[in-house]
Amino acid sequence: MTEPSHAATVPAPWIQHQLSRLLGQRGHAWLLQGPSGLGQYELGLALAQAWLCEAPTAVGPCGVCSSCHLVGSHAHPDFVVLMPETVMLALGWPLSESAQKEIDDKKRKPSKEIRVEAMRDTVAFAQRTSARGRGTAVLVYPAERMNHVTANALLKTLEEPPGDTRFVLASEATHQLLPTIRSRCQTHAMSWPEPAEALEWLLAQARTQGAPKATAEEARVWLLAAGGRPDDALAWARAGLSAQSWGLLPKALAQGDWTTLADWPAAQQLEVLQKLCHDLMASASGAAPRFFAAEHLPTAPRWGILARWSRELMDAARTVEHPFNPGLMQEAWIASTRQALGSRPPRG
Known part of the structure; x- marks a missing residue:
């Protein structure tokens, strides 16, 4: 997942259109679903802000009332975000005092999952009376980062929500959510701009x-x-x-040249390899590539080779966040890429 932007204060046009549609419908729990990069977080935040706004319009929050300012400063007493701690820190949301102290004291690292302790605090929050009289709101993002224990802690509240609490769950992988979570929400598929x-x-x-x-x-x-x-x-x-480095990347990788990727995070390196594999498979089947210009792709190998490489990359994705040895992992990727694309090591 790519962390979303939080610098802009005005939603993108395609987010604004969707917000207007959602505000015209009723529901206490929404599930925003779609692939990463389409603005689930931004839409979920704008929806919650509109629910709490003191002067909402048909197209969204006013953006100037005290409630809107409190949401913007991440300090609204009637609004809770439920996220992995890594995502909260990246987006500037404060952690609970106990969680922040544990991290500051080096007792543990920020969690990449939504912790069950945070979920229990959120369930308790949902039982409280609104402090500002506009109800309460909860944003869960990315919702697929709930494990089974955490998701089950949310289920009963979603099934029997307090009268003035509304939920918005934003997900980039809804297939990973419990079916019982999905069934308790109204679903909105994110629009492509x-x-x-x-x-x-x-x-x-x-x-x-x-x-x-x-x-x-x-x-x-x-x-x-x-x-x-x-x-x-x-x-x-x-x-x-740069446009130039992206254009040169496919053939460089085919030749075993890892210079551009060398300092990138492992997950980003793997993402590029999967995109290259996807485009070569598309090219081999007569379809247009999606991530690279056709003229920048190396010659596609036989389909069986590409299919095997694709499976290897999918297997690697399961452990990329917890590599046993990053250096050895990168060497293995270099070797498998060169082997799949039929190139020999460049002479040094």
């Missing part, structure tokens, strides 16, 4: 977030690298990805 709309938004965001000289060509490559997902594309922009 139009390419021109996404390009315009991405350029504006990149130019205000550390890439003031970003060009339309670079933005197109960021969107290409992200498979058309705007938030993921913005993450590529922040990482400093």
Whole structure:
């Protein structure tokens, strides 16, 4: 998962359209679903903010009342976010005092899952009376980071919610959620933006977030690298990805040249390999590639070789967050990529 942007205060146009539709419907629990990078977090946050707003409109929160300011400053007494601690820290949400102390005292690292202790606190929060008279709201993101114990702790509250509490669960992998969780929510499938709309938004965001000289060509490559997902594309922009380096990457990897990827996190390296494998499989079957320009791809090997490589990459994804030896893992990926694409080691 790519951590979403939290610098922008105005929702992207395609998020705003969806927000307006959701506010016109009734429901105490919504499940926002779709692949990463489409703005589940942003839409979930805007929906909760509109529920709590003192002067809401048909299109969303007013953005200027004290309630909106409290949500924006992550300090609203009637609003709780339920996230893995790693995500909360990345997005600037405060941890509970006990959790922060345990991490500060080096007793443990921030959790990558939604902890059951946090869920129990949230269930207790949902039983309280609203402090500001607009009800209470809970945002769970990414909802698939609940384990079975945590999810079961939420089930009863979703089934019999207090009268003034509303939930919004945002997920990038709803198949990982318990069926009983899904059945207790109204589902909203995230919309994909139009390419021109996404390009315009991405350029504006990149130019205000550390890439003031970003060009339309670079933005197109960021969107290409992200498979058309705007938030993921913005993450590529922040990482400093250049159009030239992305274009050269497939054939470099086929030759065993890992220079561009060497310092990237293991999960990001694996993501690139999976995208390359996907595009080669598409090319081999006569379809258009999705992540790289067709002219930048090496010659696709036989289908059986690609299928075996794809399975190896899927197996690697199960342990990429907890590698036994990152150095050996990268060497194995270099070797398997070169073997799959039929290249010999470059002469040194």
